[in-house]
Amino acid sequence: MRKKRNATKVLDTSITYVVLIAVSFIFLFPCLWLILASFSKSGTIYSFEGFFPKEYSLINFKRLFTDTTLYNYPKWFLNTLFVAAGSCILGTFLVILTAYTMSRFEFKARKPMMKTTMVLGMFPSFMGMIAVYLLMTQFNLINHLWGLILIYSAGAPMGYLTQKGFFDTIPKAIDEAARIDGATNFQVFTKINLPLSKPIIVYTALTSFTWPWSDFILPKLLLKEKDLYTVAVGLMNLDETEFARFAAGSVFIAVPIVILYFFLVKDMVNGMAQGAVKG
Amino acid sequence: MKKKKATIACVTLLVAAQLTACGSEANTSASTQNGAGAESSTEGGTKVSGGSSVFTGELEQNVTIRVLENDTAISKGYFDELIAAFNEEYADYGIKAVDANMDQYSDLANDGPYGYGPDVLYQANDVIMQYAEGKHIYPIPAESMECYSQIPESAWEAYETTVDGTTYCCGVPVNIQAPMLYYRTDLLPEDWETAWDQDGNKVPDIVENWNDMYAYSIARHEADASKYGYMKSLYDAYFSSGFLFSYGGYLFGENNTDPSDIGLSKGEAEKGAWVLSQLATVMNEECIDDTITTNAYSKLADGTYFATITTPDLYSTFLDELTAEYEKEGLDAEQAKEKAKENLVMTELPKLPESGDLTEENPTLIDSKMMGGVNGYAISAYTKYPNASLAFVDFATSYEMMLKRSEMLGIAPAREDAAEKAGGTSELLYENLEAGNIILMPSIQEVSQFWTPAQTFFTDLAKDAFRPEGEKKYTDLSSFKTGLEEMDAQIYDAIFTLK
Numbered sequence: 059m060r061k062k063r064n065a066t067k068v069l070d071t072s073i074t075y076v077v078l079i080a081v082s083f084i085f086l087f088p089c090l091w092l093i094l095a096s097f098s099k100s101g102t103i104y105s106f107e108g109f110f111p112k113e114y115s116l117i118n119f120k121r122l123f124t125d126t127t128l129y130n131y132p133k134w135f136l137n138t139l140f141v142a143a144g145s146c147i148l149g150t151f152l153v154i155l156t157a158y159t160m161s162r163f164e165f166k167a168r169k170p171m172m173k174t175t176m177v178l179g180m181f182p183s184f185m186g187m188i189a190v191y192l193l194m195t196q197f198n199l200i201n202h203l204w205g206l207i208l209i210y211s212a213g214a215p216m217g218y219l220t221q222k223g224f225f226d227t228i229p230k231a232i233d234e235a236a237r238i239d240g241a242t243n244f245q246v247f248t249k250i251n252l253p254l255s256k257p258i259i260v261y262t263a264l265t266s267f268t269w270p271w272s273d274f275i276l277p278k279l280l281l282k283e284k285d286l287y288t289v290a291v292g293l294m295n296l297d298e299t300e301f302a303r304f305a306a307g308s309v310f311i312a313v314p315i316v317i318l319y320f321f322l323v324k325d326m327v328n329g330m331a332q333g334a335v336k337g
Numbered sequence: 338m339k340k341k342k343a344t345i346a347c348v349t350l351l352v353a354a355q356l357t358a359c360g361s362e363a364n365t366s367a368s369t370q371n372g373a374g375a376e377s378s379t380e381g382g383t384k385v386s387g388g389s390s391v392f393t394g395e396l397e398q399n400v401t402i403r404v405l406e407n408d409t410a411i412s413k414g415y416f417d418e419l420i421a422a423f424n425e426e427y428a429d430y431g432i433k434a435v436d437a438n439m440d441q442y443s444d445l446a447n448d449g450p451y452g453y454g455p456d457v458l459y460q461a462n463d464v465i466m467q468y469a470e471g472k473h474i475y476p477i478p479a480e481s482m483e484c485y486s487q488i489p490e491s492a493w494e495a496y497e498t499t500v501d502g503t504t505y506c507c508g509v510p511v512n513i514q515a516p517m518l519y520y521r522t523d524l525l526p527e528d529w530e531t532a533w534d535q536d537g538n539k540v541p542d543i544v545e546n547w548n549d550m551y552a553y554s555i556a557r558h559e560a561d562a563s564k565y566g567y568m569k570s571l572y573d574a575y576f577s578s579g580f581l582f583s584y585g586g587y588l589f590g591e592n593n594t595d596p597s598d599i600g601l602s603k604g605e606a607e608k609g610a611w612v613l614s615q616l617a618t619v620m621n622e623e624c625i626d627d628t629i630t631t632n633a634y635s636k637l638a639d640g641t642y643f644a645t646i647t648t649p650d651l652y653s654t655f656l657d658e659l660t661a662e663y664e665k666e667g668l669d670a671e672q673a674k675e676k677a678k679e680n681l682v683m684t685e686l687p688k689l690p691e692s693g694d695l696t697e698e699n700p701t702l703i704d705s706k707m708m709g710g711v712n713g714y715a716i717s718a719y720t721k722y723p724n725a726s727l728a729f730v731d732f733a734t735s736y737e738m739m740l741k742r743s744e745m746l747g748i749a750p751a752r753e754d755a756a757e758k759a760g761g762t763s764e765l766l767y768e769n770l771e772a773g774n775i776i777l778m779p780s781i782q783e784v785s786q787f788w789t790p791a792q793t794f795f796t797d798l799a800k801d802a803f804r805p806e807g808e809k810k811y812t813d814l815s816s817f818k819t820g821l822e823e824m825d826a827q828i829y830d831a832i833f834t835l836k
Binding site: 104 | 437
């Protein structure tokens with residue numbers, strides 16, 4: 059009986075692993091192909107032997123950073139970094155404040171506001187693009203990276219629910235104890251709740267960073283000058299013969315986000331897990 | 338009393354009529370305010386050569402004008418030289434030209450009204466004329482420009498539009514674009530001088546007529562299954578439509594101005610479709626989509642393809658690829674470039690058999706006609722500095738700059754004197770334009786409804802070559818004719834249903 063149970067367990071595990079390997083291969087293969095293509099020496103997709111390049115070299119990465127007459131990748135990279143970092147800082151600040159307010163304070167419009175933001179959040183963000191474009195022309199924020207930062211940051215608090223869920227898990231009794239000791243609302247937030255919220259702050263910062271880092275629609279709409287392009291827009295504007303540059307650019311843009319992910323993954327998982335539990 | 342009322346009514350009507358007349362005159366003057374200037378009579382109506390009234394001739398001083406150039410001109414360094422020369426010339430006026438730093442295909446109609454468009458833009462004639470129809474472009478005082486007499490009338494016509502019987506010119510032709518044959522001399526058969534040069538003119542017959550190109554393509558593929566002769570994406574209507582034009586087909590009637598008369602099936606255009614269908618049989622299935630268009634550079638360089646057709650502005654891209662290939666074979670950079678220049682030839686399209694049969698021996702040959710375009714400069718209607726912009730266009734279309742452009746980019750100048758000096762391909766293209774073998778892309782907006790139905794037909798035609806014998810759609814000339822007529826009907830429906 060025990061032997062039979064063991065055999066079933068082994069079979070079950072084996073099937074699980076086979077399925078997992080197959081699924082991961084399906085997802086990994088395009089990434090692997092792109093990474094290998096970025097190291098292709100010939101620079102053209104049509105010289106590949108089957109799926110993979112014949113010869114490998116770093117020439118595409120070198121060209122990416124040295125041949126900048128027409129395609130200024132280093133500039134695009136810095137623009138993307140500026141927009142993502144700015145949106146990350148400002149967006150995180152606004153999301154945390156919104157979530158904390160909704161979690162800790164009772165006020166008349168609290169419930170209607172929560173419902174409204176929930177409904178508004180269901181609409182796709184690109185729905186208001188024409189309105190955004192017209193508004194930005196009125197504020198003279200077309201062709202300004204700050205314009206993008208403001209839009210990303212202003213839109214970020216709409217997704218405050220995960221953070222609110224996290225703040226809900228911190229017992230209110232701690233706040234009340236602090237208040238009895240004479241702490242103000244600001245002190246309760248900065249001295250008590252904020253130090254306890256590291257995982258959710260990291261999670262918020264990371265998601266606020268990754269969205270602008272990979273977004274295409276908004277920068278394409280608001281940035282007209284090539285020197286102001288973000289990497290996503292710049293890569294989409296490459297000529298059809300520039301596949302190798304496209305592959306190298308796509309691979310390189312993933313580097314910072316992967317590093318950031320490995321450094322912060324622990325806090326991020328904690329943040330997600332705790333934010334998901336209703337307190 | 339009644340009489341008084343009637344008089345008042347009459348006076349009111351008269352005044353109203355006067356006001357309406359003034360209104361309509363005011364409207365006309367508003368709509369044609371861009372067209373004030375010297376008038377000259379033409380067959381179709383009044384031709385205004387003075388351009389917009391904003392071109393007063395008084396240069397705006399201490400201003401910066403933003404110029405949108407094409408990517409090749411920027412990457413090859415021509416644009417830097419152009420703006421440096423212009424800025425030096427106009428330094429006393431404080432006029433400075435800079436790169437608009439925008440995507441070469443950015444849309445003036447979207448960006449211009451909000452003040453983000455360029456002051457001067459370089460585009461193909463069909464794009465500029467679509468902007469002109471939307472009044473995003475200023476009519477230019479063409480006749481007052483230095484280049485006017487040097488550019489053929491047919492090139493100017495590509496930029497002309499008629500509003501209320503008055504003709505305006507909305508762009509300045511810079512270079513002529515038309516399909517050219519690219520091939521490698523080192524891939525010719527070793528015995529070409531004895532076996533493939535019947536007329537003994539020291540030019541291989543393979544590149545002089547499509548029948549020999551067809552025969553050589555078969556021979557090359559038979560000798561090595563991985564190699565091909567002529568290769569081109571047939572679905573590309575810009576290149577394929579020329580085969581129909583050669584046998585009497587046309588896009589729009591009345592010299593490409595009447596969209597109600599679509600004539601791609603007219604004349605003996607079915608013979609052109611038959612030629613394309615025969616050419617498809619010597620290619621592989623990549624001719625169905627745009628694969629060959631994108632891989633031709635590397636495939637011609639590595640010797641997989643012997644020849645292809647595309648526009649002359651891509652010569653430098655082919656040359657770079659071939660140079661890189663020779664470097665891979667062990668030559669140093671200088672030798673490789675020299676060898677590539679020697680072996681890569683860009684020439685006019687081969688002649689077609691009058692019968693349309695590529696297997697016919699000793700055929701009667703006719704000239705290949707082709708769809709072409711004229712790229713040029715236009716001035717945005719949203720510019721604050723029209724006179725400085727016009728000065729830039731005048732400078733950029735001068736003999737020296739056009740010649741330099743031709744030398745650096747390998748393009749064919751629209752100026753006769755520059756084309757003559759540049760010689761070679763430029764002169765050939767210029768002659769073809771004058772001879773009427775280059776049919777310029779129509780400058781009316783209805784042309785946008787041509788591409789999709791045409792691509793569908795040409796894709797189907799290319800696919801047909803790879804269908805099993807019993808399933809082929811195009812088996813004789815009448816079936817080609819039917820296919821072309823269907824395409825005409827689709828284009829007509831697309832134009833007039835959408836209206």
